[in-house]
Amino acid sequence: MAIVFTALRVLLGLFFAFSGVIKLTDQVSAELYRHMKSRFVQSADVFPLKDFGWKPDPYQYLQAVGWIELVAGLLLAFGPRILQEISNLMLCIIMIGAIYTLLVLKEPIAICAPATVSLGLLLLLIIRGPGKKSKSKAE
Incomplete structure (x- = not known):
């Protein structure tokens, strides 16, 4: 089962x-x-912090999210365990922000699905945790 989670982590990171x-x-x-x-x-x-007086420049916002996804994705796929965990957390935050934005913009469910599925898979990796092994029948 560990190979399945490793493959999921690498594929999700590359995505x-x-x-x-x-x-x-x-x-x-x-x-x-x-x-x-x-x-x-x-x-x-519709940026969440807009209510507090901070609205990002759209181009800088795009660049920031792009760099976070690129670096965090590569670290999730190939980085050391601690950086995988940090990257996973960063990507979860990005996906929560994406889902929030899509819901506020009243986008159809089909548009929200990729971010929701991605968040679910990231959370699955967190819940399973790195290095956790299923109990064997001998125990």
Whole structure:
């Protein structure tokens, strides 16, 4: 079972790293990059800290999320255990923010599903925890 969780961690990490790259450059897909830029204009308008007087610049917000996803994704996939755990936490926060934003923007459930599934898988990795092994029948 440990191999399944290792594979999940690596694949999820690579997914987030790729998602970060899409937010950072138009070299992968110019259309996706333009879409992300327009989505982050909307996201900045409903940013949770806006009520406290802080609204991020959409481009800087896009870049920050992109870098966090890229670095945290790579560390989740290939980093040492402590950095995997920190990266997982950072990505959970990003996904909670994404779900919040999508709900405030009243997006359809189908649009919310990828962030929700990603958060669920990240939480599964946290609950299972690194190095936890299932009890054997001999115990």
